[in-house]
Amino acid sequence: MKCRDCGSIMVRSAHSLLKGAGSMEEVKLQEPVVASDSTAVVDGVIQAMAMLADTRDTDGGNHIRRIQRYVRALAWKLSNHPRFQPVLTVPYIGLLFKAAPLHDIGKVCIPDRILLKPGRLTAEEFEIMKTHTTLGRNAIAHAESVAGNDVPLLRIASEITESHHEKWDGSGYPQGLIADAIPVAARLMALADVYDALISRKVYKEPMPHEQAVEVIKQVRGKHFDPDVVDAFLELEQQFHAIAVSYRDSGADLQKKRDYLELAQVGGPTTPAELGKS
Numbered sequence: 400m401k402c403r404d405c406g407s408i409m410v411r412s413a414h415s416l417l418k419g420a421g422s423m424e425e426v427k428l429q430e431p432v433v434a435s436d437s438t439a440v441v442d443g444v445i446q447a448m449a450m451l452a453d454t455r456d457t458d459g460g461n462h463i464r465r466i467q468r469y470v471r472a473l474a475w476k477l478s479n480h481p482r483f484q485p486v487l488t489v490p491y492i493g494l495l496f497k498a499a500p501l502h503d504i505g506k507v508c509i510p511d512r513i514l515l516k517p518g519r520l521t522a523e524e525f526e527i528m529k530t531h532t533t534l535g536r537n538a539i540a541h542a543e544s545v546a547g548n549d550v551p552l553l554r555i556a557s558e559i560t561e562s563h564h565e566k567w568d569g570s571g572y573p574q575g576l577i578a579d580a581i582p583v584a585a586r587l588m589a590l591a592d593v594y595d596a597l598i599s600r601k602v603y604k605e606p607m608p609h610e611q612a613v614e615v616i617k618q619v620r621g622k623h624f625d626p627d628v629v630d631a632f633l634e635l636e637q638q639f640h641a642i643a644v645s646y647r648d649s650g651a652d653l654q655k656k657r658d659y660l661e662l663a664q665v666g667g668p669t670t671p672a673e674l675g676k677s
Contacts, residue, residue: 442497444542445552449500452507461646462595463500468642469591470584471496476631477587483627486583491555495584498556502563502588505535532573535560558582563589566623578625586625590616590632593623598643609640 449463474495478487506514509531513524520528539557543550562576562585569577581589597612607615613636620629632639 444545445497445501445556448504448538448542452501452504461648462599465595465642465646466502466588466591467496467499468646469594469639470499470587472635472638472642473587473591473628473631476635477627480627483583494552494555495587498552498559498584499588501535501539501556502559502592503531503535504538504560505531505533508534529564529572532561532564555584558584559588561585563592565589567625568622586628590624590628594632594639595643600648609643
């Protein structure tokens with residue numbers, strides 16, 4: 400299944416979720432929508448794609464809520480910084496908050512044998528896992544074609560999805576972007592995503608204490624992360640901790656993920672690409 404096909408199926412799967420939930424009466428995916436309807440369509444597709452991604456994610460159900468709030472806190476903190484002020488306007492920050500849940504949407508197209516593998520990935524498997532960045536970008540590009548015009552929300556979502564694994568020193572992926580070549584939204588998401596991965600209890604690991612996670616991030620300032628983003632994080636670290644505590648995943652949330660993992664091990668189609676073949 401080609402990446403483009405997966406993106407198309409993903410958007411259509413999201414559309415089905417949306418209609419099933421009653422969030423939208425009708426979205427015609429065969430032709431572009433008119434400009435007056437595009438905001439409602441895009442917001443709805445973003446919401447449904449995020450729901451779709453969550454069903455495939457091994458993180459707890461509140462991961463998306465935490466990520467949104469971490470990124471927004473960083474954006475507000477940096478909005479008066481000379482390097483970030485031109486980008487981090489009030490409207491932009493609002494769109495960033497909406498787009499954040501799609502950062503890992505490309506994982507929907509990654510096979511379960513890799514995405515849900517409990518142990519360390521092989522080199523070959525990791526290369527496949529890394530493609531979730533470009534797969535996600537392609538899915539959002541398909542959503543843009545549905546909208547039929549330039550949509551700032553989807554543009555930000557595309558930047559986050561493709562570039563949140565880039566590193567300040569150029570050692571990240573998929574493009575090996577260096578420093579300011581990495582989109583601002585992706586730089587904020589990179590730190591937020593790593594922090595949340597460190598401090599969160601997952602089905603396969605215990606959480607790292609907040610203080611230890613802060614030290615880990617400090618150690619990679621100017622290597623993994625934009626130095627100014629790390630400095631903003633250090634000023635906000637208690638706020639990050641409060642967000643993590645307020646939106647902590649419950650035992651029931653994690654049990655749902657364990658049940659999903661067990662079901663996935665049994666077999667059967669779970670990705671949009673696999674469902675498209677069935």
